[in-house]
Amino acid sequence: MMEKWKCAQTDWIPITITRDEVRRFAKGIMEEDLIYFDEEKAREQGFEDLPLPVTMPVTFWRYFSIPWLEKVNEPLIHGKQGFEYQQPLICNHTYQGQLILNDVYEKSGSKGTMIFLEHTLNLYFQNELHAQVFTTLILFKKEGAS
């Protein structure tokens, strides 16, 4: 069922993160460095505004409508996560984001057959790639499912 979605893409969407969202996320990860809370401290370090903590872009998934996951009712296991940066992401910049299901494959193990879903979220600012977010989700294949 998931195989047909291989190479599927979402629509491009604009994503803008506010200072408060950065501060809330930074608090959630117990970050204490003031570059995530105080724009003056961020500017002292050369940032235009508050930078996003390294792992924050994974939260951008919530802004997408993801057709290949709409009918998945089973729990998804988060297998791997990666981030690659060309530039730091900054609050109040509007990024263009698109989520791609790059690969779908199965592996058999002691707990049954697992379906691996490899995704890339590309984030552009003014037509330049600034960051990529790589997410591997795992589903257990239902007995009898094709």
Next chain:
Amino acid sequence: MKGFKKGDELPPITIPEITAEHISHYAEGSGDYASIHLDKSAAQEAGFARPIAHGMWSMALGGKLVSKWLSSNVLVTSYNVSFITPVMIGDSLIVKGHLLDVDQGSAEIKVKGVNQREETVIKGTMVVKG
């Protein structure tokens, strides 16, 4: 990165006991309110004794290993982890950074999170470049 060399350990990020508050703060910050993280019965239905922390919270704590180095000229250029086993309320978590390489403003760091039984819960690598 000044003062560090290949083979050094970074000061670890230590959470002596994961609490419901840790998890709810991450849920508020990330918008991930999945019940397995916040509701004991949902966690038990999924086979866990207690609510489990978000894997991304454990990974994010690894970012704290290097946050004091960061500026517009010094970036984390890559950070990749595998999630091995979840941690849950009541567990401890220590996220460690081991410098695999340090070279003229760049560093490659092995990141590993362990619980109170010294079981690896996340593992991966981070690259910081200046």
